[in-house]
Amino acid sequence: MRHLPAALLTTLLLCCLPLGATEPLDGVRSPCDGVILPLDTGAGPFQAPGLVFSPQPDTTQPEPAARLHPGVQLGRRAGMTLAARGVIPTVVLVPDPASYAEAIAGWTPSTIYPVLIDDGSWKTREDIARFVRSFKPESVVRWQFDPATSASAPPTEMRPRRAIRGARALAESALARAWGLEAQTPDDEPLHHRLVAHWLDNSLAPPGLIVADERDPAWTAALALAAARAQPILWTTLPKLSVDSSISPAQAEAVCAQIEQFATQSRLPWRALGDAIDAVTIAAALPGRIETQPKEFIATTDRIGRHPDAGRWAWAGQIFGSEPRAAYRAMCSIFLRIESAWLFDGYDSTQPWVQWDCTRAAEYLKKADIFTMLDDEPNNRLRDWKLRAERPIHADLILINSSGNRAWFDLAGSRARAGDIPLLDVPAAMHIVHSWSAVSPGRPATVAGRWLEHGVFAYIGSVHEPYLQAFVPTPIFAQRLLGGMAFGAAGRGDSSKVWRITVLADPLYAYRPVSPRQEIDLPLEGTISLEEELKEAAGAGRYAEMFAALSLLGRDSATARLFGAMLRDAPQSLDAGVAEAALFALFRTGTDEAFLHAYTVLPEDLAGDLHAVDALWFVGRRAVRERSDYHEAALTLMAAHIREVQKEAD
Template sequence: MATLATIACGGWAYGQDLPALPIGPPAPPLPPAAELGRRLFETDAQVRALSVVVIVTGPAAYLDAIAAWERELRFPVLWDDGSVQARADIARFVHAFQPARVVRYEPADAIALPDESGARIARLERAVFDATLEPGSVTSTQQWVDALRADDALGPGIIITDPAGAQWPGGVALAAGRRQILAFAPSPGRLSAALSPDQASALERLAREMAEGLELTWSGMGDHVDAITIALDCPSKIRTRDDPPDFLATTDVLGRTDTGVRWAYVGQLSGNEPRSTYLAMSSLFLRPKAAWVFDGYEPGEPWSAFDGTEAANALTDAGLVTTVFDEPRQGLEHWRAACVRAIDAGLLAVNTMGNGDFFRLRPGEGAPGDMPIFASPPMVYFVHSFSATRPGNLDTVGGRLLDHGAYAYAGSVQEPTLAGFVPTPLVMRRLMVGLPFAAAVRSDDGPAWKIATFGDPLATAIPPVRFAEDPLPLQGVVDLGEEIKTLVGERRFSEALACLSMLARNDDASRLAAALLRDQPRSFDAKVAREALLPLFLSGKPDDVLACFRRLSLRDQKEPVFLDALWHAGRLRLYADTTVTSMLSGHLREDQLGPDAIELAHALAHQNQPQAAVGLLQSARNKARNERDRRQLDREIERLLGGRP
């Protein structure tokens, strides 16, 4: 890796100017993954970004905005559908990107996205063509590829997307931003389901045939095509055996020759249209400036190869502000204490043991709802068995991480054994010298295995984004900063809070929310509460989070991220304040009834309310959905009753 740092990055550290190319004899060939990293580094170093975030509300405006990009000049475009998740994603992205302006773009003359498949495909392709070449200069993918190859500017990947699916916006952005080829296929199934081997083979054939049809080489690393992005609804695992069930990761099976040799790194986008947009924009426009490392492993072999302190040192040496939890601060109490506020880090590395629905620390056992709420979009490397077994489900560790906004994530779809993971310090060093995420988290050789990679496979941690002063090439945009003044003056407080949140002005949003709670409580209705809760949490106002939660509609009180914020904030006074205990008792999370009820029972017992604790556990026991929760609750009830039935 030192060789890669010297050759590909010239000893570069975060925040420094890009290095000049060395003069001297030719460098020896790099390993394939390192060569890909060097290629991405050089390409990204030529790109400039405008310091503005454009927000759209639909496909027509989105495609218009993407088409306004240029090959080496672009700006982030995010999609607001009014949902809690979309607005939280925008706020998270804006906080990390720190633009000079955030604007809305809703052109009246935008051409609607056609319903007919062929016309829809043509519209998606046209946006990519116009974003990378002179608008109107090509009319087919072959012409586009030929024009880019003539300039030595064709990107290294293929994007497989479904024009009728939900991930095409992210696919289009990555195709335009990295000059990658768009291929089209129907979505084969839900993220948490399993592909058949035949379905996986069909996706593999599509990628190969697309490359061959365009006269591009693909069969080895270093060819024209070195990456595949699955931008459609697709299971993250492949069922290879029924009894007993056995699975491999879709993203580790695809991109291999018939003999099993890797020819491409593979990643997978998920979520709806706004979420897939967020995943792509985070990869294209963000680079981590801070890291959060939590090592739940004991010292000694074989765990020491994954040492969190060593991983943190590699990140610190590269210039990232790094927070590390390692022996003796590696228990659940340390994790939860850190998570009472949002984690503001662009890179997370975690070592734990457990299953899809729990993770063990030293000491303590956490549940998916204990995953942090993120202030910035993070890359996540999670060494843990089964974390991605059902990544579309919130009752899993991986599902919660993705829901909370991880834009690149590596986790296991089944038990991989510890040897199935690349040691955490090595992954961090690889990322810090420019290897793309999907390469950094994979072994250099070996057969297809059980580690899945989510997000853009070519996401990198360097070089830093460089900015240009050019004007925004869009007409009729509305500045959110100016819009707020009108909204507050017209007492449209929920809309004003939404704007403040999407501007990442969480402290201003918190002050407005606190003023309304104090001075105009009647104005603080359920709509206001919906827009205020996450800014209050992000600005570190736990008491106001609880007060805000009480004013949510019954429907919004079931919103998963609101419940997670409530629990994180409530822990500050859980043992000392009976009103907090009572409030949380009324809002147990259905996907983790057992862990929530047991945590509250401990607080009630601490408050000398043993009967209330037993009653809570028995009530949760009657509602528990799975056998593991029921067993845990039974053990806790028996313990509190002192062995009495």
């Protein structure tokens, strides 16, 4: 068995002493129906049964290392791994998963850069544009792997719910090369053993491990997170690949046993918090719920990372989605920082709701120089929400308190639907105090599903009715995050039974300093600048290509200006392709009349997609409220696009 270097061992074995108790929670209610549950509080301040919510200590006065919460140790370890690697400020767009793997193979132990898959769809283009607006690169380039340079040319056809053939081989080859190792050969010991030995030789202890199924398209997230954070991958066959369904306790125990066996084989300490392996990332559509008895569920991500007695040895999270979408979520976690926030508090200021007070959370964020938008009493009604949601939300962090169910949420007594969830200007991490929101996160008709569809890349919510006390109070969550605690740890109580809060995220995502940007050339030959692509399209009058390039470059205002000029000077150029390429830039810039023009000629699949229909309703409501010259046109389009899941409300 290999031994950790002494200096590294000292860091990893820092003990974790209890942190101070938080304010008492004076009652236990359900974020679903407001029911107060009777509790025997016993002597002293009330803490929810089995739950402790310790705030992050005041970081203005440095704590001795031994007092750091293990979740803070974990977040800082993960952050240090990234901070030690410079970032090339170029976003690389690739057309297929094989090119994606080869681009990541170009990473080195000292340098990384974002890689996203552009499959040509408008949804992928929106994800990329959202990432670009947040990351603010110096350039965006296209690159494609040349199969002639490789002994094999794996097929690259993508499917929404299944990985391309040969995904594991692609990932393992790329992962080895990203860390300076030769690609795997049949005579080598398993790759994860080689990688762990290599990392330890370089005083780098993996903070977690990743679980992937080579049939599942989220292998793209597994590769990125393993290559960025130095984590071994357990490749296994999971019992189901349907995130919206459930598994049995026996199936869950079998998955946990595989993970623990792999952790043991890694030759790293893993059995307690504060040792080496403190995180598990499920990069697959493993069902998010475990059915413990008929119609009773707990969160899969809360069972994984625990011993049979429920003692936690790691915090777990999950990333799922198509190959482009899973890559997007992983790249957001690796490269993006929290610089802005939006908080909406749908609760009143009575007990116990006030203990989840977003105003207090906002104060902590503002002190950290995070630009913060706050909607709280008296501006926390449905009308306040709708006014805010009419424009895209520019917030890296979103904290919401509401009550409701999987498809609707109540704000200060008024009901909103999933279709009232705003579109996002930049990717966001999110914590929502709300029952049932993540029952079916793969379905856009639900609360979690709509947020994820609109660009959230990290989400903490509930898979069943957890009751209010199961959620970390919003001010404490903000404190924890600002203190550097890993996202997967910040959203869970320090001591609890396996329960119903899930983490749909890389659990190692954390608030951290900026990684240094490096002015060096990409290690990829044959890249094509998106700027050159834009110039060529503009010179040839190819409007659809021009608007698509502008969107990917984050230049919405230019799209709005040029679209207006096109309508004036060459209205015959407006066709389905042009409308699709420009639509969301027109929405983001508030160019409402042009947006409606574009909507009338959209291809059928986009015009009926909930993402576009939501944007239409936001524009339409504004047009009707302001009695604009085009409000009748807006009403006509809205009437033709009633959302079935909220038919009565529309």
